[in-house]
Amino acid sequence: MPIIKDAISDVLGIEPDWNWSEHLQQASFRGVPFGVISGESVFGRRQAIHEYAYRDQSWIEDMGRSNRRITIKGFLIQDSLVYDAPDVITQRDNLVAACEVGEAGTLVHPTLGEMTVSVTESGLRVSENAESGRVFEFELVVIESGLKVFAITGSEKTGELTFGQWLKEAAHTTLKTIAMIKGEVRSVTQMMKTLKQTADFWVNMVSSSVDEVTNLSNSLNSVFGSNKYGRYQKGSAGGAVSGATGKRIHQGDTDDREIIDKTLNQAIIDRQRLDKTLSAVSDAETPEDVIAQIQRVFVILITMDGDTGQKMRILNTLSRFRNLEYQQTEQDKRIAALTEMMLVVLAASALSVVAGQSDPTNSTESAGYQREVCESLDDAMTITGDLALDDIYLTLLNRREQVVIFFTDKGSERGRLSSYALPSVLPSLNVANRLYQDATRSDELVMETQPRHPAFMPVRFKALKK
Template sequence: MSVGGGAGAVLGTTSGISNLASSLAARLGGSIGSYFEQLRPASFRGMQFVSLGADGTFGRRNALHEYPKRDTPWAEDMGRAARRFQVTGYLVGDDVIQKRDVMIRMCETEDTGELVHPTYGRRTVSLMEFRVIERWDKARYFELQFDFVESGERVFPTAANATTSMIASAVDSLGLSAAADFASRVLNTFSYGAAVVGMAVSTALTWYTNAKNIVGDARNLVRLVFNLPGNFGRFAGSATVPTFSKYPGAPARSSSLTVEDLVEQATQARTAVSTAAGVLATAAAALDSGSTSTFAAAAQGVASAVLAAAPAPADSMRLLTSLADFQPSSPTTTSVIGTGMATMQSACGDLFRRAAIGSAAIAASQYQPTSADDAAAVREALTALIDSEIEVAGNQGEDQTYGALRSLRAAVVQDLNKRGAGLASIKTFNMKAGLPALVLAHRLYRDAGRADELVAQVNPVHPAFMPLSFRALSS
């Protein structure tokens, strides 16, 4: 066969296939042009070639289990099987030898590469085998055969402690230890009569009254507005705009709450705290040698109610910190009964502070720091609170509580260090001119969409006139 005759035969066959495809497309609906418009030029690692065809292998990895005396096997699904692509193509032209050498270098390059297939599109693949077929009767034409396997990212297993669970376990241990040490301190004071129980009632009344008062403070009520849909400016916050740096790149939060819903939530929160306070008052009035655990549980219930009543973990920490600073100071005499009353007052104050510290640690585990500096500040504030109570427990010889507080401190430090390590730090920026927040966000972060975050952090007089020097996230 002559070269011209062979070319004519190929063109005739191609025309016949095209006519057949057009006829089939007309019968099935659609147009033949729409299919060919979807095809992409084939290439591997940027080196283009002409694709002749491909075989794709897909499915699941099944481990077949066959058992004696059982006719049907059991196929255990082990996950999706590796996707394999056997692609054939060719290179043609006067420079086909140079093209072949470049393709060989591409195929011998280390690591994964990008395959662009006419129908499968872009795939990250690993090349298992590459063959080049040359024939003397097909000069200027080299046939290529590829065997690809779709490749994923190289991921190594990592081990990390569940720091939130560690804090919860440490708080539970602290509650049990504080209850045990409270019982051992006040057990001998009940023989002094009703005056000692009256001191417990009075101390509890002072503490839970503080709890009820702080839940309804003005800042707590203003924070409820943050959950309403809409944008109320940088001073009030918004539920539909991501809070500053809480989740970088996070989409806007959606909220369907109304003012009536928020009023109901606030009312329920105050009611829960009042109910917990009533339980503590009842337990204090009935306090005796057999009900110390009930009294301790009621104190922890008040702290837990305050934790749940705050609209955000940051508010929970602020409220519980004030409860953890409780120092009862009712005057007592130096008599035997007065000494018993003083012991009861001191023991109740310790129990209440430790319940508040435990709930504050839970709030810290739920808090999302805005930066590495923010995480460090929360860590320092909370560990200072725990350290002061560690000193009290150590001076009083309360070994169980001392050990529980030390464990809680370690869990809090580990948790905040872990979550703050992946956050950007705060940096001081100095500009030569006052620029708008949009310009600064684009210049600093290459993202003008972070202008609201920048305004929330810097708090300028006007977003169009940012100060010359300010502190903001470094990245």
């Protein structure tokens, strides 16, 4: 018989001398110990059941792991031989107080170990009677708790990508740059010369890059929507739809001429403001004035009218700025490096703010925007890391995480897409009706697949799941 038992143990992977009772842990909640009579745990997945008319089978949508619900039937006993505790009434009061704390706590389960849990409503039921005497029985129901993390919806924008947050970070970066530049000063005249050389080189770069945004076609490209004015329009006037998420924007356009005139006038005003501010950068006579005017340039680039994609290209170009001027002394090299760092950090963070204003038309565009912004932030983090500016580095790292979250919601993750194969070339209306039983979603298909013509959809493509 021992030979047979050993053979079974080898097959099942069980040690013959393993005793389950020796592996039980002393149960407690928030440090209050107790004995356990029995326990019950509920595990599984959250499923959304979608039932459709005239279909025999339902579509089951997986929504992640369900909450782990733990039920423990235990007891509190006075003069316990297993755990040290005061009288049973004090134990009960301690357990009640632990269950009424308004936040998650640590539960030590006999077999599951330590878990962070929250007590449900009426989750603790204590039973007392004369027959039990110094033993109080109870039932505790808890749910495993996690971090306070919320899904990002289409109506939300992460706090790190707002213009107000950028202003705070820009102020911190510029003030620190000024302080560090002044700390390197041995000659004020030489310091201003090095600073102005770098700034003038950067001004020329801005001037040569910004023309694309303020021309006629690009200014109007981000105004009118794709529903009424064609799939190549990326604005919202007249309505728009995203092929990456399927979200629709409904916005009227009662007076096209008024919208066009207002947009073109604003584009002219923005360009005049930008030229004036760039001249002020070149004319500034103190480090504070130079850096303040540079910050105003970025404010104009963020807030000016124009196609969001074109503005992102300009800021992406500026985020790759490098000072190629040869510096003779170590002091000049340090000042030039600090100035370059400030310009790159401001451009990369401004790029993320403008990206937060975008609404990609398809998953390819969304993934491209995410990659572009993350690469710029990575370059900025490399520069700040080389200069040992840990606080600015951590700020950029946090901003990068928020960019990934934002574009994931905008459709950069391809997991929500499915591959489709058609028997022949069909119009988009026919395909939308076949896939979604809704011909009005044809615009969504066109935006995602980008066919040569909506009447000739490709035979193989990827689009949103049903």
